[in-house]
Amino acid sequence: MITYEYPFNERIRTLLRLEDLFHKANGFLQRDGSQEHHVVLLTLFEILDVAGRADLKMDLIQELERQRQSLLSYRNNPDISEDALSGALYEIEQASAALLGMTGKIGQHLRDNDWLMSIKSRASIPGGVCEFDLPSYHYWRHQDPGVRRDALVAWLQPMLPLRDALTIVLRLLRASGRPEHHIAVGGAFQLMLGGSSSQMVRISLKMHDPYIPEISANKYALNIRFIRPDSDHRPRHCDNDVEFDMLFCNL
Structure with missing residues (x-):
């Protein structure tokens, strides 16, 4: 991973x-x-x-x-x-x-x-x-x-x-939560956090999956947009469904 x-x-x-x-x-x-x-x-x-x-x-x-x-x-x-x-x-x-x-x-x-x-x-x-x-x-x-x-x-x-x-x-901090499995449909994922007190989120993918998460978040919402590099390593938007594990951490 x-x-x-x-x-x-x-x-x-x-x-x-x-x-x-x-x-x-x-x-x-x-x-x-x-x-x-x-x-x-x-x-x-x-x-x-x-x-x-x-x-x-x-x-x-x-x-x-x-x-x-x-x-x-x-x-x-x-x-x-x-x-x-x-x-x-x-x-x-x-x-x-x-x-x-x-x-x-x-x-x-x-x-x-x-x-x-x-x-x-x-x-x-x-x-x-x-x-x-x-x-x-x-x-x-x-x-x-x-x-x-x-x-x-x-x-x-x-x-x-x-x-x-x-x-x-x-x-x-890293040991403070439990990972959950998710799917980003069409390469995009959003989750409302409702004022969560989490201090960090960890996104894990299989090592050879050619996807990279671009993450933006605050205590109210989390947004992940997955991209994939082309042959020159330049990022391109991903339209595939992407499976990943997510863990919220808080002390």
Whole structure:
């Protein structure tokens, strides 16, 4: 299956963007190439920009505490595994403690590094990080892969409590509903939500179905228009009936 997620508010949009950026940074960090490590650094700058748009730390701490209180209500429930419950509570408590241990603004250690900020400012210019623009960065990119990786890990490490907390919140969010099967007649689907409090919708299709959902939604209505790419990957309106699974998520 291939799943498309559509957030209903800016808070969830921010968490999804950060999840994607942390995933990309970790993936390229495992490789040894200079180009891959360049991508990691640029991704760190993106994380810095996205995380600075809101008071994410307190928002995540409050959400984790709300989930902790909710889980505590299941104590001594014979239908709930005590080991699983204790493990989930421990994970939430550890993530909350790590967030509380973060001092200052998220990513401030990057902002305080003049060398990194000089790279960030040049990186916003197309082709702006050539060796004649930033010879010191050119030198760094020619260091041993282990040296580069150690530096990248050191710059990423202070932001990992944010990653761990949002991973827990998004995992709980995705597990909060049950999928239902639907058919978009003629490639179009509409559902009235009546002021629903859902925070995200997930649309899943079979991996090889050549359909792409274009989703627009608010708390009152959900509209999905399916398109299909042509041989040049350009989107074209789909007139076929499309089967899909849909899951509304809410914490």
